[in-house]
Amino acid sequence: MTEQFKMDAPATERRLDDMAQGLVGAPLDRPEGALKVTGTATYANEWQIEGMVHGVMVRAPGNSGRVVLSNREAVAKMPGVLSVIQDDRLLRNPAQGTANKAPVQGAQHATYLGQLIAIVVAESFEQARHAAQALKVTLENGEMVPVDPATAAVEPQEDQTLDQGNLDGAMSEAKHSVDVVYTTPSHSSSPMEPHASIASWEGEDLTLRASYQMLKYNRNELADSLRIHPDRVRIISPYVGGGFGSKLGLAPEAVAAAIAAKELGRPVSVALHRQQVYEATMRRSETRQRLRLAADSDGRLSGFGHDARVSNLPGETFAEPVLQASHFLYAGANRKMSLELARLHRLCAGSVRAPGEAVGVTVVENAMDELAHEVGIDPVELRLRNIPEKDPESVKDYSSRRFREALQSGAEIFGWAKRPGVKERRDGEWLIGYGMASAARINALMESQARVTLLPDGTARVETDMTDIGTGTYAILGQIAGDMLGLPRDKVDVILGDTNLPPAAGSGGSWGASSSGTSVYIACEAIRRQLADRLDVNEHDLMLKDARATYANQTKALTDVLQGDEIAKLGHVLPGETSDAVRQATFGAYFAEVAVHAASGETRVRRMHGSFAAGRILNAKTARSQCLGGMTFGIGMALTEELTFDPRDGHVVNHNLAEYHIPVNADVPQLTVELLEERDDWASPLQAKGIGELGICGAAAAITNAIYNATGVRVRNYPATLDKVIVGL
Amino acid sequence: MQTNVIINGTQRRLELDPRTTLLDALRHHLGLSGSKKGCDHGQCGACTVMVNGRRINACLTLACMHDGDEVTTIEGIGQPGNLSALQEAFVSEDGFQCGYCTPGQICSATAMLEEIRNEWPSHVTDDLVGGAELTNEEISERMSGNLCRCSAYPNIVEAIRKAAGKGA
Numbered sequence: 001m002t003e004q005f006k007m008d009a010p011a012t013e014r015r016l017d018d019m020a021q022g023l024v025g026a027p028l029d030r031p032e033g034a035l036k037v038t039g040t041a042t043y044a045n046e047w048q049i050e051g052m053v054h055g056v057m058v059r060a061p062g063n064s065g066r067v068v069l070s071n072r073e074a075v076a077k078m079p080g081v082l083s084v085i086q087d088d089r090l091l092r093n094p095a096q097g098t099a100n101k102a103p104v105q106g107a108q109h110a111t112y113l114g115q116l117i118a119i120v121v122a123e124s125f126e127q128a129r130h131a132a133q134a135l136k137v138t139l140e141n142g143e144m145v146p147v148d149p150a151t152a153a154v155e156p157q158e159d160q161t162l163d164q165g166n167l168d169g170a171m172s173e174a175k176h177s178v179d180v181v182y183t184t185p186s187h188s189s190s191p192m193e194p195h196a197s198i199a200s201w202e203g204e205d206l207t208l209r210a211s212y213q214m215l216k217y218n219r220n221e222l223a224d225s226l227r228i229h230p231d232r233v234r235i236i237s238p239y240v241g242g243g244f245g246s247k248l249g250l251a252p253e254a255v256a257a258a259i260a261a262k263e264l265g266r267p268v269s270v271a272l273h274r275q276q277v278y279e280a281t282m283r284r285s286e287t288r289q290r291l292r293l294a295a296d297s298d299g300r301l302s303g304f305g306h307d308a309r310v311s312n313l314p315g316e317t318f319a320e321p322v323l324q325a326s327h328f329l330y331a332g333a334n335r336k337m338s339l340e341l342a343r344l345h346r347l348c349a350g351s352v353r354a355p356g357e358a359v360g361v362t363v364v365e366n367a368m369d370e371l372a373h374e375v376g377i378d379p380v381e382l383r384l385r386n387i388p389e390k391d392p393e394s395v396k397d398y399s400s401r402r403f404r405e406a407l408q409s410g411a412e413i414f415g416w417a418k419r420p421g422v423k424e425r426r427d428g429e430w431l432i433g434y435g436m437a438s439a440a441r442i443n444a445l446m447e448s449q450a451r452v453t454l455l456p457d458g459t460a461r462v463e464t465d466m467t468d469i470g471t472g473t474y475a476i477l478g479q480i481a482g483d484m485l486g487l488p489r490d491k492v493d494v495i496l497g498d499t500n501l502p503p504a505a506g507s508g509g510s511w512g513a514s515s516s517g518t519s520v521y522i523a524c525e526a527i528r529r530q531l532a533d534r535l536d537v538n539e540h541d542l543m544l545k546d547a548r549a550t551y552a553n554q555t556k557a558l559t560d561v562l563q564g565d566e567i568a569k570l571g572h573v574l575p576g577e578t579s580d581a582v583r584q585a586t587f588g589a590y591f592a593e594v595a596v597h598a599a600s601g602e603t604r605v606r607r608m609h610g611s612f613a614a615g616r617i618l619n620a621k622t623a624r625s626q627c628l629g630g631m632t633f634g635i636g637m638a639l640t641e642e643l644t645f646d647p648r649d650g651h652v653v654n655h656n657l658a659e660y661h662i663p664v665n666a667d668v669p670q671l672t673v674e675l676l677e678e679r680d681d682w683a684s685p686l687q688a689k690g691i692g693e694l695g696i697c698g699a700a701a702a703i704t705n706a707i708y709n710a711t712g713v714r715v716r717n718y719p720a721t722l723d724k725v726i727v728g729l
Numbered sequence: 730m731q732t733n734v735i736i737n738g739t740q741r742r743l744e745l746d747p748r749t750t751l752l753d754a755l756r757h758h759l760g761l762s763g764s765k766k767g768c769d770h771g772q773c774g775a776c777t778v779m780v781n782g783r784r785i786n787a788c789l790t791l792a793c794m795h796d797g798d799e800v801t802t803i804e805g806i807g808q809p810g811n812l813s814a815l816q817e818a819f820v821s822e823d824g825f826q827c828g829y830c831t832p833g834q835i836c837s838a839t840a841m842l843e844e845i846r847n848e849w850p851s852h853v854t855d856d857l858v859g860g861a862e863l864t865n866e867e868i869s870e871r872m873s874g875n876l877c878r879c880s881a882y883p884n885i886v887e888a889i890r891k892a893a894g895k896g897a
């Protein structure tokens with residue numbers, strides 16, 4: 001039986017506050033933890049299937065022209081080789097998140113260097129790898145194509161254009177103003193688990209064991225790519241070794257594995273190697289951002305301008321939504337914004353953790369720091385003075401917004417009051433600086449379904465095709481069901497990551513926990529009603545705890561209420577009017593202390609703190625870990641991360657973990673996180689908002705602002721590597 | 730090619746293509762997929778195992794080079810229901826999120842604590858002789874060969890401290 005719920009009005013009842021079991025919010029360990037720490041959790045490329053063979057993909061050596069496999073016959077005869085496949089259904093690039101259909105396909109023409117245009121399958125991985133390396137790929141009749149965003153043709157994104165009031169006028173009349181251009185480079189998600197799929201067919205039915213974030217969409221993308229009915233496709237993805245956006249949409253290895261498995265009549269395993277992950281999955285677009293801020297003598301904003309250029313491949317509609325939070329973060333009556341998309345031939349641009357805000361808020365926060373120095377006031381105070389009462393464009397109210405509290409509390413915890421003046425503090429050879437930045441990220445609720453079954457023995461099962469990509473889904477769904485049904489955490493079994501289960505929102509856009517959590521909540525509410533009916537009481541008068549029902553001064557074991565029956569309900573949540581009625585977002589503030597080496601310009605982050613408000617926290621331990629992860633992405637963005645492209649052909653030069661520098665343990669101090677108590681009735685009946693991406697949305701600016709405070713050097717082209725700092729020392 | 734290896738205390742006879750790495754031998758041929766492949770090029774540490782007590786990247790060595798060696802993988806360190814102190818601490822301190830780097834982190838930390846006990850210095854140790862305190866700085870430095878994109882680093886450091894305090 002389906003219980004449908006549409007989020008049309010604020011959920012002011014806050015029922016989770018009244019549940020007796022006390023699980024939601026508690027910092028409980030992940031239930032799958034023992035499997036992960038012992039290596040017994042099974043990731044995509046680890047299923048052992050009878051008769052399985054191995055495929056290795058082959059890349060295009062250039063960015064244009066017709067693909068010719070000149071020694072195909074010879075390679076096909078190499079030891080162990082079963083097939084060399086070049087098929088028009090191969091994906092040119094991955095699907096964008098929530099695409100729900102095939103991306104551009106085709107293996108006959110190269111569009112970017114690194115595009116995967118063939119697959120070689122052999123009995124063993126070693127044979128397949130050798131043969132794939134031996135395959136000679138050339139390109140015929142290639143043309144010169146643009147690879148540089150600075151010179152490529154651009155397409156204005158009209159729907160992103162805003163012109164409110166008179167920004168030019170505000171800028172010329174302003175007592176203080178900032179007009180600056182910043183650039184951020186392309187970033188790679190770089191999950192530790194490379195993309196991998198094992199395809200096996202039984203007749204016309206395909207099973208794909210893979211590593212994806214959003215299975216209900218991935219299933220449709222795979223079916224569409226193969227031109228088969230989605231009912232024929234099952235995707236299994238119980239453990240995902242990180243995604244960060246790169247596994248939102250179907251990637252090339254999945255379709256290649258499915259095609260090869262069908263042709264050979266055997267299960268085929270295809271894992272991208274690390275270089276292919278860098279060259280042929282997704283990148284975050286580089287950005288060029290111009291910020292214009294106009295302020296009065298107190299630093300109150302009268303104008304806010306944000307213009308950005310991003311890029312993508314021909315045929316892709318995704319344009320990094322750089323302006324997303326600029327629309328609502330700060331005041332300023334006169335506003336102008338625009339986004340343009342350069343068309344070029346680098347690998348596909350798509351979602352990387354917090355698309356839009358990760359780079360957009362970061363640059364806004366650098367510009368705000370510049371303004372604070374112009375005006376001569378504390379950067380925290382500048383933010384506080386510019387928190388708008390209502391959304392400065394739509395004039396809607398905000399839902400819950402503990403932005404002010406995050407700024408103030410974070411400053412207190414960090415010891416912001418002791419911040420040095422510019423270039424004032426020194427510790428031996430190191431220049432010490434403090435910096436801060438605000439955090440902001442939009443919030444969304446998405447359609448999601450889950451089935452909850454209360455079993456006769458007084459335990460429960462939660463089933464949904466939702467994924468846990470490290471985000472804590474196994475933990476929080478069990479906590480919600482346990483609270484609603486009055487069961488200890490270990491009496492709830494959570495089963496995820498299989499398209500045979502009810503379709504969920506998927507992990508992405510920070511909406512996974514609140515959306516899938518709400519579907520579980522809705523199903524549990526229906527189960528509670530049925531239990532209440534059996535006991536002839538009002539559901540609201542029923543207290544469930546430790547598998548016992550208490551009502552009207554009586555207590556009864558759940559097993560006695562159930563009397564051998566099971567109760568199964570499908571919860572189905574749909575976004576509704578609350579999505580548009582108010583401005584929903586999450587907020588926070590970062591504070592960082594850096595040490596910059598006076599001679600080399602090397603920056604070390606010594607301390608970093610984040611205070612965040614994201615509605616009800618469902619599990620304080622996993623939520624904190626998400627914030628640690630986001631802040632660390634911010635450290636990488638600030639100091640080291642940069643995909644470098646060859647200006648001649650646009651290929652990724654640093655296509656591996658030795659040269660694309662994600663932070664290592666020694667780069668990250670013992671970060672601290674504060675999660676502010678908050679309930680957002682507009683967001684969901686859980687009063688929870690997303691927190692998976694908030695930790696990165698501005699984090700890098702706290703560090704680069706601290707570099708300025710330490711050295712007086714403004715690095716406006718990320719990352720702040722030593723060469724850029726040292727020139728100003 | 731035939732190789733005899735002692736894996737987690739059990740003698741195993743391998744008959745493998747000589748190109749097979751130790752990591753692929755474990756994952757593809759011995760059913761021990763606890764050791765992860767993050768890069769296959771010695772850049773991430775996800776494949777860390779111990780060979781004769783010392784941590785190495787299993788992707789950077791061929792299985793056939795280990796005739797007679799003793800290999801300890803994550804499966805040999807502890808199992809669900811029988812966790813090592815480090816494994817327990819990783820769970821309680823949330824020293825992971827997606828879990829993909831985790832077996833490598835734990836193998837690496839297990840060997841690292843032994844290195845400290847044996848007074849091996851690191852880049853951040855003040856004196857080359859006389860050993861090192863188990864400070865956050867030492868742990869971070871010695872664990873920097875194990876990348877974690879989920880960035881559980883602060884929790885990994887806490888987990889190692891906690892387990893070391895219990896004599897892991």
Ligand code: FES
Binds near residue numbers: 765770771772775789
């Ligand atoms: S897989 Fe061996 S170091 Fe990355």
Ligand code: FES
Binds near residue numbers: 825876
């Ligand atoms: S836990 Fe995901 S990479 Fe470390």
